[in-house]
Amino acid sequence: xxxxxxxxxxxxxxxxxxxxxxxxxxxLHDDTAPYAVxxxxxxxxxxxxxHMATEGKKLDLLRRNPRAGFVxxxxxxxxxxxxxxxxxMRYRSAVGTGTCTVVEDPEExxxxxxxxxRKYAGNDxxxxxxxxxxxxxxxxxxxxxxxxxxxxxx
Numbered sequence: 001x002x003x004x005x006x007x008x009x010x011x012x013x014x015x016x017x018x019x020x021x022x023x024x025x026x027x028l029h030d031d032t033a034p035y036a037v038x039x040x041x042x043x044x045x046x047x048x049x050x051h052m053a054t055e056g057k058k059l060d061l062l063r064r065n066p067r068a069g070f071v072x073x074x075x076x077x078x079x080x081x082x083x084x085x086x087x088x089m090r091y092r093s094a095v096g097t098g099t100c101t102v103v104e105d106p107e108e109x110x111x112x113x114x115x116x117x118r119k120y121a122g123n124d125x126x127x128x129x130x131x132x133x134x135x136x137x138x139x140x141x142x143x144x145x146x147x148x149x150x151x152x153x154x
Contacts, residue, residue, distance in 0.1 A: 008148030017094040017148060019043040019119075021072035026050065026141070028068050030062040035061055041072065042115035048098070048141040049112035055087075066100045068141060077150050085092030098143040100140060106130075109138045135148075 008014065018024075024041035024054040027034050037058050042049045048070070052059055062068065103109045110128055113136070117125045 008150055010034060010148070014146050015043060015146040017074055018048060018072050018146075020074045021094075022097070024048065024070050024072045024073075026058070026068055026070050028058060029065040030061055030080075034069075039049045040116060040120065042112060042119050044112060044115045046143070049103075049115060050141060051113070051116065052137050052138045052139065054135060054137050059139075060099045062139065063102070067097065068100050069095075069097050070141065070143075071095045077152075088152055092148070092150045094146055094148050096143045096146030101118045101140045101142070103138040103140050106133060108140070109136075111135055112138045112140070130135070141145050 018041070021041060023038045025038050027036045029035075029134050035057065039050045039052065039058075047116050071093060073093045076089065079088040079090050081087045103112060110133070113128055113133075114124055114126075117123060
């Protein structure tokens with residue numbers, strides 16, 4: 001990272017950003033250009049969980065090549081200045097790469113979906129009936145290299 005004074009290396013700090021992010025942008029390999037898509041994300045025991053429909057471009061791409069890049073941002077806001085050149089951004093972010101795996105284990109899938117429910121709905125549904133699990137694909141993104149960065153946070 002060029003601006004090392006903005007780099008955050010504490011794994012707990014990075015996990016806090018990943019856990020608090022309202023969404024994550026997942027970058028996948030396409031034949032002609034990168035393909036990036038925002039997705040809801042839940043952090044469980046260091047793994048990032050994503051969910052998606054049982055078919056579609058992102059699922060096709062990650063099945064062809066499970067390596068992915070990602071970025072998550074929290075606390076983003078424009079910082080005004082005296083002139084246009086003096087404006088900036090305040091934010092905390094985590095950027096990384098990892099490997100995606102479609103979750104087949106029903107228990108792991110249930111734990112991931114429960115984490116989504118706690119994060120986005122504020123409750124724990126307990127269990128999910130099998131018919132609710134079938135139409136949803138859960139993907140585990142195991143991060144490899146992750147870099148944290150903060151800017152304008154004082």
